[in-house]
Every structure is written in C-alpha cells, then in structure tokens.
Amino acid sequence: MFKSSNKIVLSLFLSAILVLGFSSLNEAFSHASGKTINSGVGTPTIDGSITGSEWSTAGTLDFNAKVFGGGPTPARIFVMNDANNLYVAIRVDRTALDGFNFANVVFDSDHGAESSREIGDESFELFNTGFRDFYWTGTTSFLDTSDGGTNDGSGARANNGVVTVYELSHPLDSTDDTHDFSLGVGNTVGVTFVVVFGTTLGTTTTTFFPAGASNPSLYGDIVLSGVDTTAPTITSGTTTSTTTIDLIASEFVTSTAAPADFTVNGIGVNTVGTVSTSGKDITLTLSSGSMSDTDIITVDYTLA
Ligand SMILES: [Ca+2]
Numbered sequence: 578m579f580k581s582s583n584k585i586v587l588s589l590f591l592s593a594i595l596v597l598g599f600s601s602l603n604e605a606f607s608h609a610s611g612k613t614i615n616s617g618v619g620t621p622t623i624d625g626s627i628t629g630s631e632w633s634t635a636g637t638l639d640f641n642a643k644v645f646g647g648g649p650t651p652a653r654i655f656v657m658n659d660a661n662n663l664y665v666a667i668r669v670d671r672t673a674l675d676g677f678n679f680a681n682v683v684f685d686s687d688h689g690a691e692s693s694r695e696i697g698d699e700s701f702e703l704f705n706t707g708f709r710d711f712y713w714t715g716t717t718s719f720l721d722t723s724d725g726g727t728n729d730g731s732g733a734r735a736n737n738g739v740v741t742v743y744e745l746s747h748p749l750d751s752t753d754d755t756h757d758f759s760l761g762v763g764n765t766v767g768v769t770f771v772v773v774f775g776t777t778l779g780t781t782t783t784t785f786f787p788a789g790a791s792n793p794s795l796y797g798d799i800v801l802s803g804v805d806t807t808a809p810t811i812t813s814g815t816t817t818s819t820t821t822i823d824l825i826a827s828e829f830v831t832s833t834a835a836p837a838d839f840t841v842n843g844i845g846v847n848t849v850g851t852v853s854t855s856g857k858d859i860t861l862t863l864s865s866g867s868m869s870d871t872d873i874i875t876v877d878y879t880l881a
Pocket residue numbers: 621622623624625626627628631744
C-alpha cells in the first residue's frame with residue numbers, strides 16, 4: 578500500500594473569520610451578588626451526558642436541589658457559549674431518572690433587573706416530552722410556536738446511576754425576535770434556573786435558583802464569553818494514505834469543524850470530504866484528488 582507520511586511537505590497557513598461585533602443591550606444593571614456565571618467558550622454535544630472535557634471550560638455555580646421525597650441534593654450549573662448558541666447543563670446528584678422531571682431556564686432578556694417580567698422575556702426548558710421554547714406574554718409563559726414563533730434549541734437528559742444531567746442549547750440570536758432574546762458575545766443577561774423532580778406531574782418538588790421566576794431583580798447573571806477567533810496553530814501534519822491527512826493542532830478544535838473550514842492545495846488535491854476531530858487531532862479525508870510523495874500540500878484552515 579502506498580505510504581507517504583514522511584515525504585510530503587505540509588505547509589500550513591492559518592486564517593480566521595472575524596466575528597462581527599454586537600450592539601450592547603444591557604450593561605447598566607445587575608442582579609443578585611455572587612450569582613454571576615462567566616460563561617466559557619465551548620460547544621458541547623447535547624445528549625444528557627457530561628463527557629470527558631466537554632464542559633471543562635464552562636462557568637459554574639453550585640446549588641442544592643430539592644428532590645421529591647428527599648433532598649437537598651448537590652447540584653451544579655454549567656454555562657458555555659460559542660458564537661451562535663448558549664449552552665446550559667444542570668447536574669444533580671441522583672441515582673436514577675425520576676418518573677417526572679424537567680429543567681427550565683428563565684431570563685431577564687434585557688438585563689433590566691425589574692421587579693416583574695416583561696413581554697417577550699425568554700425562557701426555555703427540557704420537559705419530559707422534549708425541548709420547549711417559551712416567551713413571556715405579560716401574564717404567562719407560552720410556547721413560541723403558539724404565537725407563530727419557532728421552537729429554537731435542543732435538549733437532552735440522562736442519568737448514569739450517579740447524576741441526572743440536563744443539557745440545553747438555544748441560539749444567542751435567532752430570527753424569532755418576538756419570542757427569543759437577541760444576545761451577542763460579551764452581553765450580560767439575567768437568569769434564574771428551575772428544576773423539578775417528581776414521580777408524576779402532580780407529585781413534584783421544585784427548586785428555583787437563585788430566585789423565583791416572578792421577580793427578575795433577584796435573578797443571577799450570565800456574562801457571555803467572547804469567542805476566540807484565532808485558529809489553533811497546526812504543529813504537525815502527516816498523510817496516512819493518498820487521501821487522508823492527519824493534523825495536530827496546538828489546542829482543542831471545535832467538533833463543528835467542517836470541510837468548508839479547510840482548503841487543501843496540492844498537485845491533484847482539492848476537496849476535503851469529511852473532517853473528524855478528537856481533542857487536538859484533526860483528520861481530513863479528501864473526497865476528490867489524491868496525493869503522491871512528490872507533492873507539496875498546503876492546508877488553509879479557517880476557524881468559524
Ligand atoms: Ca454532552
């Protein structure tokens with residue numbers, strides 16, 4: 578079989594897409610002291626499991642969750658964002674998935690810290706039946722979809738015998754402006770978290786943290802992180818077949834790296850078909866073209 582791993586020269590050039598600045602909505606007010614979560618940059622997999630380093634960059638806040646028939650039970654909130662989405666995980670010590678449980682995240686969208694919620698304020702939750710995107714009508718929370726809006730985001734929950742984990746995501750700035758917040762990196766937004774445990778809808782115990790949903794002046798804050806737009810330095814590259822290039826980067830690479838992020842130039846080499854990433858390892862598989870041991874290959878990497 579053709580092997581060329583030490584004979585091809587890989588010249589690696591990096592570039593970055595600039596993330597446009599966002600207008601600032603809301604810098605003037607604050608909520609409960611000591612309840613600010615500085616969001617970290619990251620893109621988790623929404624599957625109800627905190628796996629390896631998945632949430633290692635998250636900002637966290639601990640609280641005690643009441644559970645039906647027991648508690649309080651140690652719990653931790655994790656918050657991350659990337660350029661497009663807000664991610665929240667809530668981990669509660671629990672040995673089995675309850676018959677009925679959900680997690681709800683409620684926002685003071687304009688960070689005004691008023692004593693009552695305002696029309697359009699964001700909330701979203703992972704309910705027994707799945708992810709649900711809400712807005713405040715002025716008197717209650719309604720599904721965005723009940724008013725012509727869209728259900729924006731996703732969620733999953735699972736129990737591994739030790740903890741129940743909820744993972745949720747919601748766009749920072751969807752096109753459903755009437756029913757969703759419009760946030761950008763660097764913004765601060767008021768927030769409170771709600772977890773509900775029970776056996777059925779009628780037998781539940783609810784924890785609000787840090788405050789009940791009705792009074793935003795008592796909420797905590799999430800400060801959205803700026804996003805690193807500098808592509809990782811690629812420290813080495815080898816070809817493991819005539820159509821596969823393995824690259825090693827200087828830092829973790831987002832799991833959302835896509836073929837469009839990479840351009841491969843060389844004799845007979847032009848199109849990246851698939852990209853797989855694992856930590857600092859990036860594997861490009863070409864969908865057209867192939868390499869020989871006399872080619873000089875250039876990889877351009879754009880971090881979206
Ligand atoms: Ca996960």
